[in-house]
Amino acid sequence: MTELPATAASMPRINEPAPDFTAKTTHGERKLSDYRGQWLILFSHPADFTPVCTTEFMGFARHADEFKAMNTELLGLSIDSNYAHIAWVRSIKEKFGVEIPFPIIEDISMTVAGAYGMVHPGASDTQAVRATFIIDPDGMLRAMVYYPMSNGRSIAEFVRLMKALQTSDTNKVATPEGWQPGQDVIVPPPQTAPAAETRASEGYNTVDWYFSTRKL
Incomplete structure (x- = not known):
């Protein structure tokens, strides 16, 4: 080796x-x-x-x-x-x-x-x-x-990434591609089948059970 x-x-x-x-x-x-x-x-x-x-x-x-x-x-x-x-x-x-x-x-x-x-x-x-x-x-x-x-x-990308990391830490969310402050964030997906069943009724902008966003 x-x-x-x-x-x-x-x-x-x-x-x-x-x-x-x-x-x-x-x-x-x-x-x-x-x-x-x-x-x-x-x-x-x-x-x-x-x-x-x-x-x-x-x-x-x-x-x-x-x-x-x-x-x-x-x-x-x-x-x-x-x-x-x-x-x-x-x-x-x-x-x-x-x-x-x-x-x-x-x-x-x-x-x-x-x-x-x-x-x-x-x-x-x-x-x-x-x-x-x-x-x-x-x-x-x-x-x-x-x-x-x-x-x-691109130093501007590191500025953006810092804002995204701090937003994720503070709010326990993820951020989508190219996210900028003020835009919707991604809600963590459900971890169980029963939680997936109720996700659509939780008040988020839900496209599918695993993909939901919300405003901060």
């Missing part, structure tokens, strides 16, 4: 505790436990001073206040030194007029990248792919999304 490289041997899983870390960042040392009681979006990029990553970081910066209003912190990461991060952030401010308000992890050892499965040998052995992890206030991993090196993420 072929043995996987250490950086690819394990992958984090949704609805399990997010891998713990303590790391040096552009804003000082950060630990996963620092974010207890808050949501955290941890995202990696292949390298500093690269064009696609620059657009993504500016996108996260432009939405930072919106994330903050949702009790959500941002934390970047790449396999670059802190000095490279600082120089890149300063360059973005100087050349593009955008200030990066969130910390960036220095991960030259690939410790955090390895724990979170950010290094995919098929893409690169020495760079992290565009991975995004949403961690809830209890330290549980709630969502993760991977993008290829060549294509930038």
Whole structure:
């Protein structure tokens, strides 16, 4: 059996505790436990001073206040030194007029990248792919999304996903494709045959016993 490289041997899983870390960042040392009681979006990029990553970081910066209003912190990461991060952030401010308000992890050892499965040998052995992890206030991993090196993420989609996750948690509902705040949500389907029989009379917008929606 072929043995996987250490950086690819394990992958984090949704609805399990997010891998713990303590790391040096552009804003000082950060630990996963620092974010207890808050949501955290941890995202990696292949390298500093690269064009696609620059657009993504500016996108996260432009939405930072919106994330903050949702009790959500941002934390970047790449396999670059802190000095490279600082120089890149300063360059973005100087050349593009955008200030990066969130910390960036220095991960030259690939410790955090390895724990979170950010290094995919098929893409690169020495760079992290565009991975995004949403961690809830209890330290549980709630969502993760991977993008290829060549294509930038939609930051607006992560804003939407955060709103959807928080709505689901608060109201014990699911959300349909492309859901936006103010739209109907999905009621969990009945779990027994008798409950399925009575679903149509419960006051929801019921298309079939397993598919019911309601307003919040």
